[in-house]
Amino acid sequence: MTARIVGAVARHEIDHARSRIKAAHAQAAAQGRAHGRIAYGYRLSDDGRRVPDEVTAPIVQELAKRVLAGETMYSICNDLNDRGTPTPRGSKRWNTQKVRQMLLSPTYAGLRTHLGVLTPAVWEPLIDVEDHRVIRSILTDPRRKTTRGSAPVHLLSGIARCGVCGESMGRKKSHGGNSYGCLRNHCVYRRSEPVDLMVSEAIIARCEQMTGLQELVDDDVADAEREAARLRAQLDDFCDKAAAGELSAASLARIEAKLLPQIRAAERRAAVVVPPAVGELLGTNARVRWEQMPVIAKRTVVRNLVEITIDRGKPGPKFDPELIRLKWL
Ligand SMILES: [Zn+2]
Incomplete structure (x- = not known):
């Protein structure tokens, strides 16, 4: 009887603690701050922010570069172990699973996940977002040999x-x-x-x-960015006018309905990126x-x-x- 009451109280306490932690995480997510353990490559600054660690951040960047260059996990890990590179917490030696798990993490691209949604974080990225996307597609390719594969994968298997x-x-x-x-x-x-x-x-x-396609694309992106900025400034002007009573709320709503899709379209055009592997070939x-x-x-x-x-x-x-x-x- 007593044990059951104690159990119930304990469960209540745990539920309570859980919801407190959840609320704190949600708040941290909203502010783009880190929660939980600090990831390899970062350290906590004196004022509690997540900042790149001088020793381990370059190692994360090296891992990304080598995977992008097509090196196998096995050879990367061997090299890191041979050099005595500092390992992530809880691992005595570098292993392929660990490296894979690290590189799949959005943390290094300056993104954080909260309840399955990716949002920009406030910490400095160690890996470019676009590189991160390419690394993910490399590492999650079902045809990839994750073990000691030094033998080349077939060019078109799973693609043709x-x-x-x-x-x-x-x-x-x-x-x-x-x-x-x-x-x-x-x-x-x-x-x-x-x-x-x-x-x-x-x-x-x-x-x-x-x-010259890369330059063309760059020009297009710059154009689209300028266009989006111009439209946003226009919309801001109308908002100011409405606030000053020079424009009715109904007119503002009509203008907004017209401008917003144009702004979104320009933003979408600005987001088009040629993958680095393709850009390199052109x-x-x-x-x-x-x-x-x-x-x-x-x-x-x-x-x-x-x-x-x-x-x-x-x-x-x-x-x-x-x-x-x-x-x-
Ligand atoms: Zn068939």
């Missing part, structure tokens, strides 16, 4: 589509060597080597033609850059530039380029 049923095509071993095969219904098989070669050549040609050096690029980065490029469908053809060893359909995005 079956021309018969539309399902993903993946790597299949056949007597002639490696092939792409329809993963679900086994409709289509194609030797992978000539397909990879054809797609590579098409991408190189495409990127060589796109000289121009006359496309061939050299493509050849030096790790397969993982190449896959990011392919995904961003082209849709590939492989049709069924006559059986036989002859490669028919007509069966590979490329649709530029």
Whole structure:
């Protein structure tokens, strides 16, 4: 009896504490401050803010750079351990799971999650938001070998589509060597080597033609930003007029209804970004850059530039380029 009462009181206390902690987290989230344990790469400043740690922040940035360059987790961890680099709390040695978990965290991009929603945080990012997005897509690629894979992943596995049923095509071993095969219904098989070669050549040609696209995109983004700023200033003026009684509330509402969609559209245009892996390729050096690029980065490029469908053809060893359909995005 007594034990049950004690238990009930304790549960009540716990619930109470829980809701207090929850409220504190919500408040911290609203203000963009850190809650919980401080992440590797940061330290608490004297006034309680999360600031980059002089020793560990550069290590986080190094990890990001090496993953973006296509290095395997295994080789990164080996190197960190060999160098005796300080490890995150609770780990004696660097391991691939830890690095992966760290790099997937939005914390380093200056973002925080609260109840599943990402919001900008007040702390300084260690990794560029766009780089963070690319790293996430690299690390969450289902075809990625997370163990000691130094063997290259196939260029198009999981990317190319079956021309018969539309399902993903993946790597299949056949007597002639490696092939792409329809993963679900086994409709289509194609030797992978000539397909990879054809797609590579098409991408190189495409990127060589796109000289100056990066500058074009930059100009567009700058234009869109200026446009959004101009429209916002206009709206502010109308708000001031309404506040001064020179404009009725109904008129302001009408103006707002017209301007807001334009502002949003301009903001959306300003947010368009060419992924770094693609930006790197554009121009006359496309061939050299493509050849030096790790397969993982190449896959990011392919995904961003082209849709590939492989049709069924006559059986036989002859490669028919007509069966590979490329649709530029
Ligand atoms: Zn199929």
